[in-house]
Amino acid sequence: MTDEEKLALIWDERSITKTMLNFGRALDIGDWPLYRSTFTDNILVDFKRLTTFDEIQVSADDWTRFAELILSPVRRHHVFTNFDIKVERDRAFAIVYMTARHWKASDMGASEYNQYGWYDVHFVRQGEEWKIARIKHDFQWVSGNNAMFDMSEPKLAENMNLVFCTANRDAAINALKIW
Template sequence: MTDADKLAVLWDERAITKVMLNFGRALDAGDWPLYRSTFTDHVLIDFKRLTGCDEIRVSADDWTDFAELILSPVRRHHTYSNFHIDVDGDHALALVYMTARHWKATDLGVSEYNQYGWYDVHFERRGERWLIARIKHDFQWVSGNNALFDMSEPNLAASMAKVFCDENRKAAIAALAL
């Protein structure tokens, strides 16, 4: 590998790391345009451990709307570490450890809900930018009160029905078969 090749790999790894850091920073700050900017126009989402729903292929706009609706009522703090990135041309795979902390004042149990695990992320280079094309959220354990998230809130329930619908599940199956 030449010095130029090594430099290119380092540059790609840095750019991919920055996408993940923007992803987390946007979640915490509620910067939904920044969050949306980390994805390809359609993205494969596997949050089955968290949602119980199979992997879906959904528009990044709909996914961002869902994230905003579910997370806005709580305070958030995401930290990422142990980045392992493999670049192969215009595609890359990353394993990124995460801790996701959530807080909301409540009289129905503890005010915190935390997740400890990682993301498996597939990136695609689009022009000069790296974007998330597929993401799997996994965790080793959780602690606290998952009831901080009010799944019965009408706008959130409607968003979940739109995002986790059969059509999006079937689209994921078709995309993965390619």
């Protein structure tokens, strides 16, 4: 590699890292426009270990609303490490280790729920920015009280029906053919 190619690779890796850090920071502080800005307009999402739903293709706006509804009632703290980034022209893939901590006052069990695992993330370059086009959330283990997430809350339940619908699962199957 030439020095120019090395510098471009370092810049791409730094930009991809920054996208993931914005993703996590936005989740923690509830900056939903910043969170939305980390995605392409339509994204593939595999959060099956967490939600039990198969991978979907969904608008980033709908996914952002889901994140806002499910996470706003709890305090959050995401830590990302072990960035392993592979760049190929205008596409990239990263494995990013994460610890996701959640807290909510509760008299129905532990007040914490923690996840320890990683994200598998596919990025595409859009102009000068790297955006998340596909993301898989996976974990090795969890601890605490997952019941602090109230899936029966009406606005969240309505949003989940929109986000995890059959049409979005079918769209993901078709979109995966290009990945």
